[in-house]
Amino acid sequence: MLKKRVAMQDIAAETRLFNSRAVVAMLVVCGLFSVILLNMYNLQVRSHQDYQIRSEGNRIKVLPLAPNRGLISDRNGILLAENRPVFSLELVPEQIDDIETTLRRLAQLIAISAEQQQDFLQQVRQQRRFNSIALKERLDEQEVAVISVNLHRFPGVTVEARLSRHYPFGDLFTHALGYIGKINTDDLRRLDEQGRLANYAASREIGKLGLERYYEEQLHGTMGFQEVEVNNRGRVIRVLRSVPARSGKNIRLSLDVGLQLTAQQTLNQSRGAIVAMDPRDGAVLAFYSNPSYDPNLFVHGISSSNYNALLHSPDRPLINRATQGIYPPASTIKPHLALLGLETDTVQPDTKVWDPGYFTLPNSDHRFRDWKRGGHGWVDVYSAVAESCDIYFYDLGIKLGIDRISDYMRQFGFGERTGIDIHEEASANMPSRGWKRARFNQPWYPGDTVPLSIGQSFWTATPVQLALSTAVIVNKGMMPTPHMAAELSSADSSELVDPGLRPAVNVIDEKNWEVVADTMVRTVATLKGTAHPAFKKALYSSAGKTGTAQVVAIAQDAKYNADALAEQHRDNAMYIGYAPADNPTVVFAIAVENTGGGGSVGAPIGRQLLDYYFSAGVNSNE
Amino acid sequence: MSSTMVDPAQRSGKFAAFHIDLPLLLGLLALLAFGLVILYSATGQSETMMKAQVIRLGIALAVMVGVAQLSPQTIRRWAVALFSVGLLMLVAVLLFGYVGKGAQRWLDLGFMKFQPSEIMKLAVPMAVAWFIASHNLPPRVWHLFIGFLMCAIPTLLIAKQPDLGTSLLIAMSGVFVLFMAGMSWRLISFIAVLVSAFAPVMWYFLMHDYQRQRVLTFLNPETDPLGSGYHIIQSKIAIGSGGVDGKGWLQGTQSQLEFLPERHTDFIFSVLSEEFGLIGVILLLAIYLFIIGRGLIIASKAQDNFSKLVAASFTLTFFVYVFVNIGMVSGLLPVVGVPLPLVSYGGTSMVTLMAAFGVLMSVSTHKRMLANV
Numbered sequence: 005m006l007k008k009r010v011a012m013q014d015i016a017a018e019t020r021l022f023n024s025r026a027v028v029a030m031l032v033v034c035g036l037f038s039v040i041l042l043n044m045y046n047l048q049v050r051s052h053q054d055y056q057i058r059s060e061g062n063r064i065k066v067l068p069l070a071p072n073r074g075l076i077s078d079r080n081g082i083l084l085a086e087n088r089p090v091f092s093l094e095l096v097p098e099q100i101d102d103i104e105t106t107l108r109r110l111a112q113l114i115a116i117s118a119e120q121q122q123d124f125l126q127q128v129r130q131q132r133r134f135n136s137i138a139l140k141e142r143l144d145e146q147e148v149a150v151i152s153v154n155l156h157r158f159p160g161v162t163v164e165a166r167l168s169r170h171y172p173f174g175d176l177f178t179h180a181l182g183y184i185g186k187i188n189t190d191d192l193r194r195l196d197e198q199g200r201l202a203n204y205a206a207s208r209e210i211g212k213l214g215l216e217r218y219y220e221e222q223l224h225g226t227m228g229f230q231e232v233e234v235n236n237r238g239r240v241i242r243v244l245r246s247v248p249a250r251s252g253k254n255i256r257l258s259l260d261v262g263l264q265l266t267a268q269q270t271l272n273q274s275r276g277a278i279v280a281m282d283p284r285d286g287a288v289l290a291f292y293s294n295p296s297y298d299p300n301l302f303v304h305g306i307s308s309s310n311y312n313a314l315l316h317s318p319d320r321p322l323i324n325r326a327t328q329g330i331y332p333p334a335s336t337i338k339p340h341l342a343l344l345g346l347e348t349d350t351v352q353p354d355t356k357v358w359d360p361g362y363f364t365l366p367n368s369d370h371r372f373r374d375w376k377r378g379g380h381g382w383v384d385v386y387s388a389v390a391e392s393c394d395i396y397f398y399d400l401g402i403k404l405g406i407d408r409i410s411d412y413m414r415q416f417g418f419g420e421r422t423g424i425d426i427h428e429e430a431s432a433n434m435p436s437r438g439w440k441r442a443r444f445n446q447p448w449y450p451g452d453t454v455p456l457s458i459g460q461s462f463w464t465a466t467p468v469q470l471a472l473s474t475a476v477i478v479n480k481g482m483m484p485t486p487h488m489a490a491e492l493s494s495a496d497s498s499e500l501v502d503p504g505l506r507p508a509v510n511v512i513d514e515k516n517w518e519v520v521a522d523t524m525v526r527t528v529a530t531l532k533g534t535a536h537p538a539f540k541k542a543l544y545s546s547a548g549k550t551g552t553a554q555v556v557a558i559a560q561d562a563k564y565n566a567d568a569l570a571e572q573h574r575d576n577a578m579y580i581g582y583a584p585a586d587n588p589t590v591v592f593a594i595a596v597e598n599t600g601g602g603g604s605v606g607a608p609i610g611r612q613l614l615d616y617y618f619s620a621g622v623n624s625n626e
Numbered sequence: 627m628s629s630t631m632v633d634p635a636q637r638s639g640k641f642a643a644f645h646i647d648l649p650l651l652l653g654l655l656a657l658l659a660f661g662l663v664i665l666y667s668a669t670g671q672s673e674t675m676m677k678a679q680v681i682r683l684g685i686a687l688a689v690m691v692g693v694a695q696l697s698p699q700t701i702r703r704w705a706v707a708l709f710s711v712g713l714l715m716l717v718a719v720l721l722f723g724y725v726g727k728g729a730q731r732w733l734d735l736g737f738m739k740f741q742p743s744e745i746m747k748l749a750v751p752m753a754v755a756w757f758i759a760s761h762n763l764p765p766r767v768w769h770l771f772i773g774f775l776m777c778a779i780p781t782l783l784i785a786k787q788p789d790l791g792t793s794l795l796i797a798m799s800g801v802f803v804l805f806m807a808g809m810s811w812r813l814i815s816f817i818a819v820l821v822s823a824f825a826p827v828m829w830y831f832l833m834h835d836y837q838r839q840r841v842l843t844f845l846n847p848e849t850d851p852l853g854s855g856y857h858i859i860q861s862k863i864a865i866g867s868g869g870v871d872g873k874g875w876l877q878g879t880q881s882q883l884e885f886l887p888e889r890h891t892d893f894i895f896s897v898l899s900e901e902f903g904l905i906g907v908i909l910l911l912a913i914y915l916f917i918i919g920r921g922l923i924i925a926s927k928a929q930d931n932f933s934k935l936v937a938a939s940f941t942l943t944f945f946v947y948v949f950v951n952i953g954m955v956s957g958l959l960p961v962v963g964v965p966l967p968l969v970s971y972g973g974t975s976m977v978t979l980m981a982a983f984g985v986l987m988s989v990s991t992h993k994r995m996l997a998n999v
Contacts, residue, residue, distance in 0.1 A: 014762075018931065019926075021763060021808040022806060025808060026922050026926045029805075029938065030919065033942075040958070041908070041911065043956050048865060048907070049904065052870075055862065055867040058863045059863050059880055062860075062883070234883070
């Protein structure tokens with residue numbers, strides 16, 4: 005068998021055959037290695053750049069760093085909005101052997117609700133094990149102390165501090181400062197539209213109201229970032245590059261804590277608002293709306309019961325009465341109308357009008373009454389303003405006509421937003437023929453002009469508008485822009501806020517300004533002046549104008565609770581004023597709802613305000 | 627010139643006394659050394675893993691030297707027995723096997739778990755070579771048929787475990803014997819056509835879902851970048867970002883930051899490519915090519931057909947391991963789970979491979995003694 009096979013074997017031919025196959029095999033091996041090499045060349049040389057970029061993209065992540073929000077202080081540097089550390093109890097799951105036991109032991113030290121534990125365990129399941137997860141937020145001081153002392157017993161447990169907004173004066177500055185709150189989807193959309201969304205990658209809160217909202221861009225600051233190397237699970241391996249965040253600008257306001265407190269105290273339990281400003285530059289010195297509320301409630305998310313209480317309170321604390329309170333200006337606009345009368349030569353300073361106590365339109369027997377039964381007798385422009393004679397202004401209004409009144413009063417800023425540096429501002433209403441046609445589809449009747457001439461019926465104004473119109477009188481036609489922010493400053497620079505003055509009301513005869521100012525001085529100074537009783541024995545000179553609106557609280561504001569209307573049928577007290585009488589440094593407007601007359605309620609508040617203003621020297625350094 | 631020729635000849639003569647083929651040994655040692663360097667980086671500088679690998683290497687080298695002491699005749703005599711035992715064990719695995727990682731591949735022998743498919747990697751080419759070499763070359767058609775049958779039975783048994791990659795590699799090692807034996811090119815073409823016709827049958831009836839998924843992912847990895855395409859994408863990023871000269875040893879971000887999956891086993895080539903770049907790749911391929919070339923030279927110089935066929939088949943199978951692994955991590959082939967031979971971390975396959983190289987050394991070093999006898 006073996007012999008036969010060997011005999012038939014052609015060893016040479018078999019070797020040739022095998023060797024040729026070996027050569028083929030080697031060629032195939034070389035060929036396939038070439039394919040590998042060609043592929044490697046493609047990957048490592050030709051596409052190297054692409055893969056290099058993708059490799060970097062894999063490993064490098066950018067972590068945003070939130071900037072510290074700018075601080076807000078009053079004119080003297082007293083902090084009104086600050087950042088305080090709040091402490092939270094956090095756990096890193098991967099550093100803890102037995103989470104259940106750790107939770108149980110922590111719960112023996114401080115109160116941890118079942119809900120907090122559930123939320124925490126939920127987070128543990130969802131997050132990476134090396135991420136720190138909050139178990140309890142906003143620890144109080146005692147809790148921080150208890151945990152800190154026992155920290156060595158709890159590996160993987162930390163007390164983390166982060167900064168949180170705090171308003172130390174509580175409700176005193178709420179309507180000026182506003183507050184910050186958690187960023188919501190509307191905020192995100194707005195930021196996106198403004199192209200500022202990227203700067204908020206690390207931010208949790210945003211200005212929601214007031215100055216916090218208006219100056220959001222400046223207060224927020226610029227986000228920093230850390231470029232870190234991460235592994236495939238996102239754990240940070242090392243920091244490659246770090247760009248620190250730039251804090252937001254600090255804002256010094258022109259508001260004065262003392263004057264603000266005085267405003268709050270004088271308004272006491274009444275609904276109303278006080279605005280005081282420097283007429284020379286529009287710097288707001290006091291800005292208070294009563295009642296107010298604590299803005300700190302909103303910072304960490306207000307509870308629904310607290311929010312509902314604010315929302316449904318009949319006193320409507322959420323309304324910013326200083327800029328959104330729409331009040332009939334009543335007699336406070338008589339000086340303005342007097343100027344128009346003088347300017348148009350409708351009356352002269354010495355023109356006398358007989359006031360029998362009522363006024364009738366031609367071809368009508370409807371009697372428009374004066375507030376003083378029996379009338380003031382003969383009045384000129386001085387006594388008409390100082391004693392607040394209605395008949396004089398009914399007569400003047402009819403002679404001027406709605407068109408001239410409407411156009412001219414608009415120049416004083418009525419019917420327009422003042423442009424104060426918060427967004428919550430109403431334009432109120434300066435009526436005109438066109439407005440009435442559009443609003444009621446009715447023509448303007450002379451009967452509409454009569455009450456309009458004493459600042460009633462359709463004419464409404466906000467306290468800030470009234471203060472601004474007073475500044476225009478004081479400035480002889482020049483109008484400032486009211487602003488509460490005085491100075492924005494960062495670590496290396498600061499800028500003063502000065503929107504400047506602009507000509508608003510032009511007069512033909514400059515002397516008319518003095519006449520108008522004189523009428524307001526006489527309101528305070530003369531014995532029969534409506535504000536005279538309030539300013540008896542004042543150590544300073546001032547001027548003013550009272551107003552008493554005989555209407556329900558905030559006209560045309562249908563949001564008012566109907567149940568509460570009955571008790572709100574009393575007059576609104578209005579008062580505008582300035583001081584010192586010559587060279588004024590402060591103008592102000594006061595509106596108090598449903599408490600009484602401008603002379604009996606409004607002017608005394610003005611007195612207290614100015615008493616403080618001069619005794620404390622609020623504005624004297626300017 | 628002649629003096630330089632003498633020296634290595636003499637030295638290899640000394641090594642030959644211990645049945646060691648010096649060029650093959652040097653090639654293997656170079657590969658193992660390079661492999662350890664890469665592995666140190668790929669294991670994240672794990673000393674325990676390095677120790678384990680070095681111990682395995684020692685065992686594998688000992689097995690190689692041990693096998694080299696057996697003469698090809700002895701090996702040939704054992705071939706059929708080994709094949710039969712392996713076949714029985716494969717049946718046993720299917721009946722009582724230990725299930726691990728969703729597949730039934732291990733046989734629990736009481737003191738150790740054992741993969742019979744590892745035996746078949748050696749036994750199949752040896753048994754087919756034994757059968758083919760017992761007749762004249764080139765083999766006749768019915769000899770080939772029986773040869774194919776000898777490949778097919780263990781292949782199907784292993785494919786059933788399921789371990790498609792290993793089963794195909796084992797089938798291939800048997801087919802290499804038939805090819806080297808001189809199977810006619812006409813028959814080769816015919817079989818090629820038959821196999822392509824069989825492919826759809828395999829796709830629909832034999833392949834498991836996960837295997838089909840692998841092929842689909844291979845065809846277009848970017849469709850599923852976070853799922854099954856993730857591995858291949860990350861591997862290509864590692865390779866591509868390595869560039870010509872690499873990111874440096876231990877500096878590969880893809881591998882050190884664990885974006886690269888299975889980096890110390892199946893995807894170790896990507897670690898090499900990332901850290902040593904194209905230069906490192908060329909060096910590794912050169913070492914592999916040298917070993918493969920040396921293997922084929924040993925085969926062609928062997929004195930009997932059994933030795934030739936077994937040596938050539940082992941060498942070509944070794945090449946297939948290299949090609950499949952590199953092909954899969956660089957996106958040329960689907961991911962089949964074949965380690966990079968003698969570089970990837972892991973034991974059994976390394977011992978098997980080194981046993982095969984022991985056979986090659988035996989073939990290389992026993993012939994002269996045979997001639998002298």
